[in-house]
Amino acid sequence: xxxxxxxxxxxxxxxxxxxxxxxxxxxxxxxxxxxxxxxxxxxxxxxxxxxxxxxxxxxxxxxxxxxxxxxxxxxxxxxxxxxxxxxxxxxxxxxxxxxxxxxxxxxxxxxxxxxxxxxxxxxxxxxxxxxxxxxxxxxxxxxxxxxxxxxxxxxxxxxxxxxxxxxxxxxxxxxxxxxxxxxxxxxxxxxxxxxxxxxxxxxxxxxxxxxxxxxxxxxxxxxxxxxxxxxxxxxxxxxxxxxxxxxxxxxxxxxxxxxxxxxxxxxxxxxxxxxxxxxxxxxxxxxxxxxxxxxxxxxx
Amino acid sequence: xxxxxxxxxxxxxxxxxxxxxxxxxxxxxxxxxxxxxxxxxxxxxxxxxxxxxxxxxxxxxxxxxxxxxxxxxxxxxxxxxxxxxxxxxxxxxxxxxxxxxxxxxxxxxxxxxxxxxxxxxxxxxxxxxxxxxxxxxxxxxxxxxxxxxxxxxxxxxxxxxxxxxxxxxxxxxxxxxxxxxxxxxxxxxxxxxxxxxxxxxxxxxxxxxxxxxxxxxxxxxxxxxxxxxxxxxxxxxxxxxxxxxxxxxxxxxxxxxxxxxxxxxxxxxxxxxxxxxxxxxxxxxxxxxxxxxxxxxxxxxxxxxxxxxxxxxxxxxxxxxxxxxxxxxxxxxxxxxxxxxxxxxxxxxxxxxxxxxxxxxxxxxxxxxxxxxxxxxxxxxxxxxxxxxxxxxxxxxxxxxx
Numbered sequence: 284x285x286x287x288x289x290x291x292x293x294x295x296x297x298x299x300x301x302x303x304x305x306x307x308x309x310x311x312x313x314x315x316x317x318x319x320x321x322x323x324x325x326x327x328x329x330x331x332x333x334x335x336x337x338x339x340x341x342x343x344x345x346x347x348x349x350x351x352x353x354x355x356x357x358x359x360x361x362x363x364x365x366x367x368x369x370x371x372x373x374x375x376x377x378x379x380x381x382x383x384x385x386x387x388x389x390x391x392x393x394x395x396x397x398x399x400x401x402x403x404x405x406x407x408x409x410x411x412x413x414x415x416x417x418x419x420x421x422x423x424x425x426x427x428x429x430x431x432x433x434x435x436x437x438x439x440x441x442x443x444x445x446x447x448x449x450x451x452x453x454x455x456x457x458x459x460x461x462x463x464x465x466x467x468x469x470x471x472x473x474x475x476x477x478x479x480x481x482x483x484x485x486x487x488x489x490x491x492x493x494x495x496x497x498x499x500x501x502x503x504x505x506x507x508x509x510x511x512x513x514x515x516x517x518x519x520x521x522x523x524x525x526x527x528x529x530x531x532x533x534x535x536x537x538x539x540x541x542x543x544x545x546x547x548x549x550x551x552x553x554x555x556x557x558x559x560x561x562x563x564x565x566x567x568x569x570x571x572x573x574x575x576x577x578x579x580x581x582x583x
Numbered sequence: 584x585x586x587x588x589x590x591x592x593x594x595x596x597x598x599x600x601x602x603x604x605x606x607x608x609x610x611x612x613x614x615x616x617x618x619x620x621x622x623x624x625x626x627x628x629x630x631x632x633x634x635x636x637x638x639x640x641x642x643x644x645x646x647x648x649x650x651x652x653x654x655x656x657x658x659x660x661x662x663x664x665x666x667x668x669x670x671x672x673x674x675x676x677x678x679x680x681x682x683x684x685x686x687x688x689x690x691x692x693x694x695x696x697x698x699x700x701x702x703x704x705x706x707x708x709x710x711x712x713x714x715x716x717x718x719x720x721x722x723x724x725x726x727x728x729x730x731x732x733x734x735x736x737x738x739x740x741x742x743x744x745x746x747x748x749x750x751x752x753x754x755x756x757x758x759x760x761x762x763x764x765x766x767x768x769x770x771x772x773x774x775x776x777x778x779x780x781x782x783x784x785x786x787x788x789x790x791x792x793x794x795x796x797x798x799x800x801x802x803x804x805x806x807x808x809x810x811x812x813x814x815x816x817x818x819x820x821x822x823x824x825x826x827x828x829x830x831x832x833x834x835x836x837x838x839x840x841x842x843x844x845x846x847x848x849x850x851x852x853x854x855x856x857x858x859x860x861x862x863x864x865x866x867x868x869x870x871x872x873x874x875x876x877x878x879x880x881x882x883x884x885x886x887x888x889x890x891x892x893x894x895x896x897x898x899x900x901x902x903x904x905x906x907x908x909x910x911x912x913x914x915x916x917x918x919x920x921x922x923x924x925x926x927x928x929x930x931x932x933x934x935x936x937x938x939x940x941x942x943x944x945x946x947x948x949x950x951x952x953x954x955x956x957x958x959x960x961x962x963x964x965x966x967x968x969x970x971x972x973x974x975x976x977x978x979x980x981x982x983x984x985x
Contacts, residue, residue, distance in 0.1 A: 330652040331677050353974070354956075419817045420761060420834065439816040444963040530771045531819035532959035547649060548772075549948045 317563065324556035333552060341553075349557045354533050354541075361448055362517075362537040365455070369519075370512040372456045374505070377463025382497075384464075385471050395468065402461040410525020413454040417441050417526070444534035447527050451535050454522050459515065463508055470504030471497070503577050510573040517562055538562050607890045608636045610661035612651070614644040614877075620717065620909045621665065621898075628897050635890050648673070655679055655882065662885040663895060665717065667877040668705035669773070669951070672943035674880070675708035681881040682711035686892045692900050701874040701938040702914040708943060714878035715899045718911025720841045721872040721938040722778065723930050724748075724862065725827070725848075728855040730755055730762075730836040741859035745804055748837075748862040752813040755836035764813040766826040766835035769805060771959050774823050776941065776951040777873045778839060779805075779958055784871035784939055785863050790950055791983055793957065794969070794976035797864070802961045802968040809962055819962055830856075841875060842931050843910055845924060858930040860937075874938035876911055946982045953978035 290296040324345055326338040349355060384395040401409070416423045419439035428434045440450040474497065482492050520539050523529055529536035529544065536544075538558050546555030613621035625637040640661070642650050648670055654660040666674065674680050687693045693715065695703070702716035728738035734754045742748040752764025769775050779801070780790065786797020808814040815835075818826065823840050830838035831851040838844075839861070848856060861872055879898050881891045903917045912931050913919060922928040944950060957975035960966040966974070 330649065331656065331679075333652070333656065335656065420763075420815050420829070442815075442817045442819040444965065527820055528771060530959060532771070532956070532963040532965055534963065544952075549952050550648075551949070 320556050320563075321560055323553055324560045326553055328553045328556070330550040330552065345553045345557045349545075349554050354536065357533055358536050358538055358541045361533075361535065362539075364448060365452055365519075365537050366513060366516045368449075368452050369455045369459060369516045370509060372452075373459035373463045373512060374508065376456070377460045377508075378467050378505075380460065380464045381467040381471055382493075384468060395464070398461045398464060400461075401458060402465075406458065406519075406521035407525055409454065409458055410522050413450075413457075413522070414441065414526050417450050417454075419443075441527050442531050444531050447531065448535040451522055451526050454526065455516065455519055458519075458522070459512065462515075463512070466508050466511075467501070467504055470501050474500050506573050506577050510569055513569045514566055517566060606634045606636045607887050608638060609663060609885075609887060609891055609894060611637050611639045611894075612642050612647070612661040612664040613639060614642060614647060614665055616641055620905075623908075624898055624901060625894075628894055631897075632893070635894070637894065655884075658884075660882050660884070662887065662891045663879060663881050665877050665879055666714070668702070668716070668874065669941045669943070669947040671706050671714050671878055671880065672708050673945045673947065675711065675713040676945035679883055680713040681883045681885065681888055681891075682713060683715065683881065683892065683895070684710075684712045686888075686896075687712060690892075690896055692896050697915040697917075699914055699916070699935060699938070701935070701940045702876075702878075704940040705874065705943060706878050706880075714880035715895050716876065716878050716914035717898060718876050718902070718905040718909065719914035719935060719938065720843060720875040720912055721931060721934045722781065722839055722841045722861065722875075723872070723934050724837060724839055724859045725830060725844070725856055726751075726837045726859065727830070727833070727852075728857050730833075730854070734836075738855075738857065741857070742837075742862050743859070744862050744866055744868075745864050749804070749808070749813070752808060752837065753811075756813050758812065761834055763815050763829070763835045765808060765837045765839070766814060766821075766830050767805075767818060767839040768821055768823040768826045769809075769818050769958050769962055770820055770822055771955045772822070773948075773951055775958055776954045777875065778823065779954060780939070780941060781861055781871040781873050781937075785861075785869055787869065789939075790941065790944075790954070791979060792976075793954060793979065794972040798972045799968040800864070802958065802972065805958070806962050806964075806968070819959060841873075842906075842912060842927070845927065846910055849924075858927040860930060860934055870937040872934045872938045874940050876914070944983070949982045950979050953982075 287296065323333075325342055326340050327345075328338055332338050380395075380398065384391045417440035419425065419437050419442060422437075422440065424440065425434070425437045428438070438446065441447050478496055479492055482496060487495070517539060520543065523535065523537065523540040527535045529540045539562065542555045542558035542562070544555075545551045545558065611621060611625060613619075615621045622639055625639050629635065629637055644667075647664075647666060651660065651664060651666070651674070671680070687695055695712070698716065699719065702719050703712075706712055706714040706716065724741065726738070726741055731738040731741075731751075736751055736754060742751045748765070754764070756762065756764040768778050782801035782804075783789065783793060783795075783798045786795065786801060788795040788798045809816055809818060815821075815829070821829075824844075826835070827838045827840040827844045827848070828851075829835045830840075831844075831848055833854065860870065863870055879895045881888065881895060885891050899915075902913045902915055903919055905911045905913055906919050906928060907921070907923050912935055919928065941947060942950070953975040956978075957966075957968075957971040960974075961968045961971045
C-alpha cells in the first residue's frame with residue numbers, strides 16, 4: 284500500500300493515473316457520443332424514440348435516403364465551397380497580417396491586439412452586425428457601394444440565391460482572420476532572427492527569404508491552422524442561423540445547418556446523424572492528412 | 584377483518600388530513616415571460632384556489648417541442664404546457680396528451696360547439712380533444728391609409744382581389760424613396776407556410792393537395808410581386824415580424840401579418856394604419872386565412888388530471904379578455920367588451936371565420952418543409968411554379984402514405 288502511494292506520488296503510477304483520467308474523459312465525452320451518433324444514423328430515430336432503446340435498425344437505408352434527397356448534392360457542394368473559400372482567404376489574409384505585424388513599427392502589438400476584437404465577440408452578435416451590413420434594402424454595404432458609384436441597383440446579399448452563400452463566406456472570413464493571424468504570428472516569432480540575417484548577407488531578396496526560410500519553417504503552424512480551420516468552418520452554424528437560415532431555396536445551405544434542420548426542424552434525427560457522420564469522416568480525413576504531413580518533421 | 588377496517592379508516596383519515604394541509608402542485612411550461620398570459624393568469628388562479636400551486640416555467644418557443652419530447656421520455660415533463668397548434672397532433676398521436684373530451688362534456692364553462700372550427704380542429708385527433716386554445720390569430724392585410732391617399736387610392740376601399748392588390752402595390756411602390764408596395768414573408772420556415780397556405784386554400788387547394796393550377800397561380804403571383812420589385816427580394820429571408828417592421832417604418836405601404844403586430848405598430852407606426860381581409864383570387868371566390876396561436880394541453884401522465892383541467896378551464900374562461908390584455912383573438916364565440924383598435928378587431932374577427940388549421944398531422948413539419956421548398960425554389964426562379972409544387976406534392980404524399 285505504502286509502495287503504491289509512493290509510486291503514485293513520484294513514480295510511474297502518477298503518470299498512469301493522469302493518462303487514464305484523460306483517456307476516461309475522452310471515452311465518456313468524445314468516443315461515446317461519436318459512436319452513439321453512428322448507431323443512431325443506422326436506426327430509425329425520431330424525437331420520441333430517442334430516449335428508448337427499442338428502435339428499429341435499418342442499416343445503411345438512412346444513408347441512401349439522405350444522399351438521394353434532391354438537395355444533398357447542392358448542400359455538399361456548398362459545404363465544400365464554404366470550407367475551401369473560407370480557409371483560403373482566412374489563411375492568406377491572416378498570414379499577410381501576421382507578416383505585416385512582424386515588422387517592427389511603433390504600436391504594432393497594440394494594433395494586432397485590436398484585430399482580436401472580432402474573435403472574442405459571440406458569433407450571434409457578429410451575425411446580427413453582418414445582417415445589418417448585408418441587408419438588401421437598407422444595408423450599410425449597399426449604401427457604400429452606391430455612394431461610391433460602384434453599383435446603381437441594390438445587391439440582395441442575403442436573398443439572392445447567386446450570392447447568399449458568398450455573403451456568409453465573407454462574414455466567416457472576417458470572423459476567422461484574427462485567429463489565423465494570432466496562431467501564425469506565434470509561429471513566425473519562433474523563427475530565429477539570425478537565419479534571416481545570414482540569408483540577407485548572402486544577398487537573398489525578401490521574396491527569396493520568404494520562400495526558402497519562412498514558408499518551410501512555417502509548415503507545421505500552417506498545417507495546424509488549416510486543419511483547425513477545417514474543423515472551425517465545419518462547425519460554423521451561428522452565422523447561417525443569423526444571416527440566411529440556409530436560404531433562399533437552400534442556396535446557402537451547408538451540411539452542418541442541414542443536419543440541424545433535419546434533426547430539429549423536421550425531427551428526422553437519424554437523417555441528421557447521417558449528415559454529421561459524413562462530416563466526421565471528412566474531418567478525420569483532413570486530420571489524417573495533417574498528421575501524415577507533419578510526421579516527417581517530427582522525425583527529422 | 585376489524586383490524587383492516589380500522590387501519591383503512593385511519594389511513595383515510597390521514598390522507599384527508601394530509602390532502603387538506605398539502606396543496607396540489609402543478610407544473611406549467613409556457614413560452615411566455617413573466618408578466619404575460621400564463622404568469623398573470625396562474626397568479627389569479629392561485630388566488631381563487633389556494634390549495635393548488637402552479638409552478639410556471641418559461642421555455643423558448645423554438646425549443647418547446649424538443650424539450651417537451653425529452654422531458655416526457657425521461658418522465659420529468661410538466662402537467663400542463665402550451666404548444667403551437669400544428670404540434671398538437673404530433674404529441675396526441677403518440678398518446679402523450681390527456682384526452683379532455685370527458686372533462687369537457689362535464690364542464691359548465693367549456694362548450695365544444697362554441698370553439699371556432701379551426702382552433703377546434705387543431706386540438707382534435709382521432710375523435711379526442713387534446714387541448715384548449717388559449718386564443719387564436721390569423722393574418723390580414725394592413726395598409727397605410729396616408730400612403731393610399733398620396734398615391735390617389737381610396738383608403739376606404741382597400742384591395743379585395745389579387746388583381747386589385749397588384750394594382751395597388753404597383754401604385755404604392757416608390758423605388759426612389761425606397762418604398763415597396765407590399766411586405767409579406769416567404770421565409771423558409773413555418774412562417775412561410777403559414778403565409779402561403781391561405782393563398783392556396785382560396786384557390787381550392789390545401790396542404791394535402793398543393794400541385795394545383797390555383798397553387799401555381801398563387802406562387803406565380805408572389806413571384807411577380809418580387810420580380811417587379813413591388814415587394815422586397817428580402818421577403819425570402821424575412822420573418823413576418825421583420826417584414827412588418829418595414830411597414831411600420833414606412834418602407835412598405837401594405838403588409839400581410841397578424842394581430843400580434845398591433846402593440847408594436849401602435850408605438851412605431853407614425854401614420855394611419857388600417858386592416859382589410861386577405862384579398863381573394865377574384866370577386867366572390869372562397870375565402871381563407873391562416874390560423875395561428877397555440878393550445879393549452881395536459882400531459883397524459885399527470886398525477887392530478889382534475890386540478891389540471893380546472894386550471895385549463897379557468898384559462899379558457901378568460902377568452903373575452905385576451906384581445907385587450909394579451910393581443911390574441913378569441914378562439915371561441917365570446918363577446919369582447921370595448922375592443923382596442925375596434926375597426927381592426929372587426930376585420931380580424933371576421934377573418935377568423937375563414938381561418939383554417941394547418942394539418943392536423945403528426946408529421947406536419949415535414950409537410951411544411953416541402954411547401955417551403957416549393958415556395959423558395961419558385962421565387963428564386965430555380966423551378967417553375969407547377970414543377971415545384973409537383974415536387975412538393977410527391978414529398979407530401981410520401982408523408983401522408985398515399
